[in-house]
Amino acid sequence: MFSYYGSKRQLAHYYADPQHDLIVEPFAGSAGYSLHGNRWRKDVLLLDRDTRLVGVWEWLIGEATRAAILALPELRVGETSREFLSIASVATRTVNSLSTAVVTPSMVAAWEQSRSYLAADISKIKHWHVRSGEYTDAPDVAATWFVDPPYEGYVGDGYAYGSPGLDYIRLATWIRSRAGQTIACESGVAGYLPFEPLRAGTDNPDDAHAEFIWSHHTER
Numbered sequence: 001m002f003s004y005y006g007s008k009r010q011l012a013h014y015y016a017d018p019q020h021d022l023i024v025e026p027f028a029g030s031a032g033y034s035l036h037g038n039r040w041r042k043d044v045l046l047l048d049r050d051t052r053l054v055g056v057w058e059w060l061i062g063e064a065t066r067a068a069i070l071a072l073p074e075l076r077v078g079e080t081s082r083e084f085l086s087i088a089s090v091a092t093r094t095v096n097s098l099s100t101a102v103v104t105p106s107m108v109a110a111w112e113q114s115r116s117y118l119a120a121d122i123s124k125i126k127h128w129h130v131r132s133g134e135y136t137d138a139p140d141v142a143a144t145w146f147v148d149p150p151y152e153g154y155v156g157d158g159y160a161y162g163s164p165g166l167d168y169i170r171l172a173t174w175i176r177s178r179a180g181q182t183i184a185c186e187s188g189v190a191g192y193l194p195f196e197p198l199r200a201g202t203d204n205p206d207d208a209h210a211e212f213i214w215s216h217h218t219e220r
Ligand SMILES: C[S@@+](CC[C@H](N)C(=O)[O-])C[C@H]1O[C@@H](n2cnc3c(N)ncnc32)[C@H](O)[C@@H]1O
Pocket: 004, 005, 006, 007, 008, 009, 026, 027, 028, 029, 030, 031, 032, 033, 047, 048, 049, 050, 053, 133, 134, 135, 136, 148, 149, 150, 151, 159, 160, 161, 162, 165, 166
């Protein structure tokens, strides 16, 4: 939908397709999994602790139109932008705050591209739902659960709520108790679940960019 730090948009095709009518993303970010291919046609429920991010989703699911998105202001080099959607959309490791950022030429180009992705996808999400809250606030239902928390040990400002705020042992218990199909994402260094490489032969634990998953399917 929009670019976002840690977005799964580029990797989305490596994850198993949803087997249930409902997809829940309890660490929503930009919901890269649910937007891949035809997955957006499912019922989709997003949760995120970041109220600014949820506010953007509420606007996109609600009143936003293609024209309104294309009319969103451009970023200008050198200005200090506080506009959350554009900043989050261009956030990289070099942008050290999601609240304000001094705009660089590459951020201008990234926002242009992000705005056009948004406009192209806006009609897909009008039946989705979003809630602000903790992952534990998600309803206890059988669904396809795509669980993509800030990775354990990640230190940085990519998120307003990152890994220091999470108890990963508690998270592991919660992940294991989901009903339906569960796909949990992590890097190779996390040990709270028996994660396996997402791409066999490519993802190994020594690589900082490696992607790992834990998958599970229950009868219910
Ligand atoms: C790795 S990002 C998700 C990326 C997403 N899969 C995508 O494609 O863009 C993690 C998200 O978890 C959110 N988050 C952090 N702690 C949370 C919590 N306790 N409950 C719910 N969301 C949380 C962050 O605000 C962030 O948006």
